[in-house]
Structure formats: structure tokens, C-alpha cells
Amino acid sequence: MVEVPRERGLLQIVGLILARELRLAVRHWDQIAQPLIFFVVVTTLFPLAISPSLSELRNIAPGVVWVAAMLASLLSLESLFRPDVEDGVIEQWALSGQPLPLLLLSKTVTHWLFAGLPLVIMAPVVGTALGLPMSVWPVLAGSLALGTGCLSLLGGIGAALTVAVRRGSVLLALLVLPLEMPVLIFGARAVDLAMHGEAVAGPLNLLAAVLLLCLALAPFAMSAAMRISIE
Amino acid sequence: MWLWFYKLASPPYAYAVAAKLRPWLLWSAVILMAIAAYGGLVMAPMDYQQKDAFRIIYVHVPTATLSLTVYIVLAVSAGIGLIWRIKLAHAVAAACAPIGAWFTVLALATGSIWGKPMWGTWWEWDPRLTSELIQLFLYLGYMALRSSFDDTQRADRASAILAIVGVVNVPVVKYSVVWWNSLHQGPSISLTRESTITGSMLWPLLLMLLAFMLYFAAVLCDRIRAEILKRERNASWLNAAVETTAARA
Numbered sequence: 001m002v003e004v005p006r007e008r009g010l011l012q013i014v015g016l017i018l019a020r021e022l023r024l025a026v027r028h029w030d031q032i033a034q035p036l037i038f039f040v041v042v043t044t045l046f047p048l049a050i051s052p053s054l055s056e057l058r059n060i061a062p063g064v065v066w067v068a069a070m071l072a073s074l075l076s077l078e079s080l081f082r083p084d085v086e087d088g089v090i091e092q093w094a095l096s097g098q099p100l101p102l103l104l105l106s107k108t109v110t111h112w113l114f115a116g117l118p119l120v121i122m123a124p125v126v127g128t129a130l131g132l133p134m135s136v137w138p139v140l141a142g143s144l145a146l147g148t149g150c151l152s153l154l155g156g157i158g159a160a161l162t163v164a165v166r167r168g169s170v171l172l173a174l175l176v177l178p179l180e181m182p183v184l185i186f187g188a189r190a191v192d193l194a195m196h197g198e199a200v201a202g203p204l205n206l207l208a209a210v211l212l213l214c215l216a217l218a219p220f221a222m223s224a225a226m227r228i229s230i231e
Numbered sequence: 232m233w234l235w236f237y238k239l240a241s242p243p244y245a246y247a248v249a250a251k252l253r254p255w256l257l258w259s260a261v262i263l264m265a266i267a268a269y270g271g272l273v274m275a276p277m278d279y280q281q282k283d284a285f286r287i288i289y290v291h292v293p294t295a296t297l298s299l300t301v302y303i304v305l306a307v308s309a310g311i312g313l314i315w316r317i318k319l320a321h322a323v324a325a326a327c328a329p330i331g332a333w334f335t336v337l338a339l340a341t342g343s344i345w346g347k348p349m350w351g352t353w354w355e356w357d358p359r360l361t362s363e364l365i366q367l368f369l370y371l372g373y374m375a376l377r378s379s380f381d382d383t384q385r386a387d388r389a390s391a392i393l394a395i396v397g398v399v400n401v402p403v404v405k406y407s408v409v410w411w412n413s414l415h416q417g418p419s420i421s422l423t424r425e426s427t428i429t430g431s432m433l434w435p436l437l438l439m440l441l442a443f444m445l446y447f448a449a450v451l452c453d454r455i456r457a458e459i460l461k462r463e464r465n466a467s468w469l470n471a472a473v474e475t476t477a478a479r480a
Contacts, residue, residue, distance in 0.1 A: 157396060161389050165379045174375050175393060178368035181361075182403070221396055224313075228388045 013098055014106045021110035031079050032114045039072040039119055043126045054131035061130035062191035065140065066147070066184055068126070069119045073148055074173055076115035077155040080108065081163045081226070091230050101219035104226060108156045108219075116148030132195065139194035139204075146207040147187040153214035153222075154179050160225035183210060240317045243468045246459045249452040256449035263442035270435030278432075287345045289436060293443035295338035298366060299401050301331030301447060305373075306398045309391035319455075321387035322462060324394060325377060326454035330447060332370035339363060358407040359415035366404055369397040383462060 025032060046064050047057060057064075084090045084107075093103045123144050124137040132140065158176035162168035190203035238244050271289035278285035305327035312320035342360065343353045354360065376393055380386035407415075463469045 157392070161376060161393060162379075164385075168379070171375055171379055174368075175372040178365045178372060178400075179396065181365055221392055225389060225392050228385055228392070231385075 010098070010102065014102065017103060017106040018110055021107060022113075025110070025114045031076075032118065035072040035076040035115055036118050036122060038075055039068050039122060040126060042068040042071060043130065046130070058131035058195070061127055061132045062136075062140075062195065063188045064130060065123055065127050065132075066144075066188040066191070069123065069144055069148060070151060070177075070180060070184055072119055073115060073151040073155060074176060076111070077152075077159045077172060077176070078169055080111050080152075080156060080159045082159075085163045085230060090226060094227060094230060100223040100226065104156065104160070104222045105215075105219040108152055108222070111156075112149055112152040116145075116152055119148055120144045132191075136191060136194045139200050140191050143187045143190040143200075143204060143207060146204065146211050147183050149211045150183045150207070150214050151180055153211075153218040154183070157218055157221045157225060160222045160229060162229075163226070164229040183207065186210070240319045242319060242322075242459050242463050242466070243472065245319050246456055246469075246472060249456050249459075253449055253452040256445050256452065260442050260445035260449055263438055263445065267435045267438035267442055271432075271439065275432045275435055284345065284348045285432075287341055289439045291338065291341040291345055292436060293440045294334045294341060295363070296440060297443055297447055298331060298335040298338045298363065299404060300444070301327050301334055302366065302370070302394075302397070302401055305331060306394045309394040313388060313391040313395075318387075318462070319459075321391065322455055322458040323451070324391065325387070326451055326458050328370055328374050328377070330450055330454065332367060332374065334447075335363065335367040335370060339367065357415055359404070362400065362404040362407050365400055369400060373397070 043064055046060070050056065050060070081090065081104075094100055120141050123140050124132075127136065127140050128134065155172075155176050158172050158179070161175065162172045165171055186203040186207045190200045190207070193203065194200045239248065267289065272286055275286070277283055305324050308320040308327070309324040311317055312324060339360070342363075346355065347353050373390055373393055377386045377390040380389060460469065
């Protein structure tokens with residue numbers, strides 16, 4: 001047996017997880033597409049329910065896009081850990097002696113690439129349909145890029161807690177949405193400020209701070225919750 | 232030094248202690264509440280801006296303070312239970328949740344009744360109010376997660392993690408009136424600065440706060456006993472304890 005240096009070993013493992021997740025995601029592309037379609041469908045409801053006039057829609061567009069993105073991200077959380085817990089992959093991770101927080105973090109990051117990033121890309125299109133001016137695109141995409149990262153990490157804690165619960169999806173929403181509300185407030189506020197031509201650095205900085213905090217702490221909460229769920 | 236702590240962590244001992252403490256806590260709470268109510272509703276002068284409407288402060292501030300304090304008690308006991316694996320600490324956390332949720336509901340309700348004459352609206356999407364509402368959702372989520380496990384030990388530990396994560400909301404509620412330009416008035420009482428509320432209005436408020444804390448402790452004793460009854464229902468000491476109380480009655 002050749003002794004593998006620990007540093008390289010960890011990076012290799014992260015790489016292996018990323019590769020596995022990417023392969024799985026490409027094979028189950030419908031699971032990526034569904035939350036995205038949901039995002040578009042939900043935003044379509046608002047013009048039908050409120051008013052088709054763009055000048056009216058414009059005022060609520062930042063909030064609508066953000067709420068829809070939040071719900072779509074919530075919807076995709078169901079598939080974050082459940083399949084791997086059901087077929088025992090995560091149990092093997094927990095037994096492997098490798099740091100479980102890191103493994104779960106890499107899984108969440110890949111999940112974000114398929115659940116969060118498409119929303120970020122799609123949002124300007126949806127926003128334009130609701131009357132958001134093109135000048136808001138960078139802020140909308142930027143706030144969603146930071147925000148969906150927070151949503152994936154916070155949602156990961158909730159998903160790990162509820163993965164062993166039967167019919168956990170309503171419970172998951174109940175647990176995760178209150179925790180995610182600050183993210184929604186800052187995100188929608190940034191877009192709203194940008195639309196009125198004001199400085200957006202404040203809420204964006206706060207979003208970035210929340211993201212860093214989540215990146216630092218959420219993996220440990222996730223792993224503690226996962227150990228309880230799979231025992 | 233830690234002996235009392237270990238002793239208290241044993242369910243039979245805690246069950247007995249809670250039963251002994253309860254009447255003392257409850258009666259002192261009732262007496263203090265009566266004095267504070269007289270002081271606040273009769274003796275304290277009228278507010279020059281808010282007239283008599285300000286007197287709801289004597290219910291609103293204690294309930295709002297407790298909605299946060301109870302959550303801290305909940306999260307700390309959940310943390311103790313998670314780290315040192317003390318079953319009783321989990322029982323305390325479980326007992327705190329419904330009490331805290333009710334205090335939050337009361338804080339929101341009394342605030343809303345106060346808001347109607349003062350702000351002209353029952354509800355305002357203001358940072359303080361919104362974050363207090365989120366606090367209520369956290370309590371509800373905590374209880375929902377707890378009830379979704381059949382196994383008590385797993386419910387204990389899973390909900391403990393949620394409780395600890397939820398602590399981030401407590402400072403947000405507490406400082407929301409300082410951080411954001413809020414419709415809700417700023418704090419009038421402070422430990423470090425001189426309070427902006429006059430003495431004859433202040434002492435009933437502080438007394439009422441103390442009375443509510445004692446009341447919380449009394450209700451907590453009851454609920455802890457109920458939790459212990461539920462969790463230790465198969466233990467022999469419990470049957471003996473219940474029989475002696477039944478014999479005495």
C-alpha cells in the first residue's frame with residue numbers, strides 16, 4: 001500500500017464526488033429541468049393573477065422573481081440527499097473515516113451547480129418578461145448567485161434533518177423557509193434598489209456575508225444532522 | 232461542585248424538585264403580578280403622548296422579552312443535551328417550545344392591539360414585527376420536526392440542531408429596532424444607559440417582567456414533569472412516585 005498524503009487525498013475525494021454528481025446529474029437531467037420549469041411557471045402565474053400591464057408588474061417583479069427562485073430551490077432540495085441516503089451511499093461516506101462535513105459540502109456545491117446556477121441564468125429572462133429593465137440584470141443575477149448559494153446551504157441543513165422522515169417535504173419547507181427569510185429580504189431589496197437607481201452595495205454585501213457564514217458553519221450542522229438521520 | 236448538576240440531571244430527582252418548586256414560583260408570580268398590575272394600571276401616570284394606551288406595555292414587553300428568553304433557554308438546553316447527552320436537558324427543551332410559542336403569539340397579539348390606536352394599523356411589515364413572526368415560525372418548525380419522529384431520542388437530537396441553528400434569529404429580533412429604521416419604538420430600558428422611561432412607570436414594568444419569568448419557571452416545572460412522565464413511563468421509580476402522591480391525596 002502506498003501512503004497517500006492527506007491533503008491530496010481530501011482533494012481527490014472532493015474531485016471524485018464532484019465527478020460522480022456531475023455524471024448522475026447529466027443522466028437524470030429531468031431532475032434539473034423540473035425546478036427550472038417550476039420557476040418559470042410560478043412567475044407566469046403573477047401576470048395572470050394580478051395584471052398583465054408591465055408597469056404594474058415591474059413594481060413587484062423583484063419580489064416575484066426572488067420568491068419563485070426560493071420555492072424552486074426548496075423543491076430541488078428533496079433530491080439533494082434522499083436518493084443517496086436511500087441507497088446507502090451516505091452511510092458509506094459516514095463510515096469511510098473521511099470528514100463528513102467536507103463530503104456533504106462538495107455534494108451541496110454540485111447540487112447548487114444544477115439547481116441554483118440555472119435559476120441565476122434564467123432569472124434575467126423571467127425578470128424581463130415581468131418588466132424589469134435590462135440595467136437590473138447584473139444585480140438580479142448577482143444577488144441570486146449569492147442568494148441561491150445561501151439557500152442551498154441552509155436548505156441542506158433542513159434536508160439532512162428531514163431525510164429520514166416520511167413525507168418530509170412539507171416539514172422541510174416549514175423548517176427551511178423561516179431560516180431563509182433574511183436571504184430573501186436582502187436579495188429582493190438589492191434588486192429593488194437597483195431598479196430605482198440607488199446603491200446596491202449594502203444588501204449585496206450582507207448577502208455575501210450570509211453566504212460566507214453559511215459556507216463556514218452549515219457543513220458541520222449538515223453532518224451532525226445527517227449522522228442522526230442515518231443511524 | 233458539579234455534583235448538584237449531575238443530581239439534577241437525573242429524572243427522579245428533577246421530577247421531585249420541579250414538584251417542590253412549582254407552588255413557590257407560581258404564588259410569587261401571582262403576587263408580584265398583582266402588585267405590578269396595580270402599579271402599572273393605577274399608580275403610574277398617563278403617558279403624555281400615548282395616554283392610557285401605553286399601559287399595554289405591562290403585558291407586551293414581558294411577553295416579547297420572554298418569547299426570546301424562552302428560545303435561548305430552549306437552545307441552551309438543547310445544546311447541553313446534544314453535547315453531554317443529558318436526557319433531561321432535551322426534556323427541558325421540549326417543554327420550553329410550546330410555552331415560548333405562546334409567549335410569541337401573545338407578544339404579537341398585544342403588539343397588534345397596541346399598534347391599532349398608535350400606528351393606526353393592526354399589522355405593519357416592519358423589521359421588529361416580521362422578525363418576531365419568524366421567531367414564531369421557528370418555534371412551530373421546531374415542534375413540527377419534533378413530532379415527526381417516532382423515536383424520542385432521534386427527535387431530541389434532530390430538533391436540537393434546528394434549535395441551535397435558529398438562534399441566529401434572536402439577535403436579529405432584539406436589535407431590529409436599533410439596526411433598521413423601524414416604526415416600532417426603540418428600547419426604553421437599558422442596563423448600560425439611563426432608561427428613558429420615568430421611575431413610576433418603570434418599576435411596575437420590571438416587576439411585571441420578573442413576575443412573568445417566575446410564571447414561566449412555574450409552567451416549565453409543570454411541563455418538565457409532564458415530559459418526564461411521558462419519557463419514563465416504563466420506569467419503576469415513576470410508578471412508585473405516582474403511587475405515593477396518589478396515596479397522599
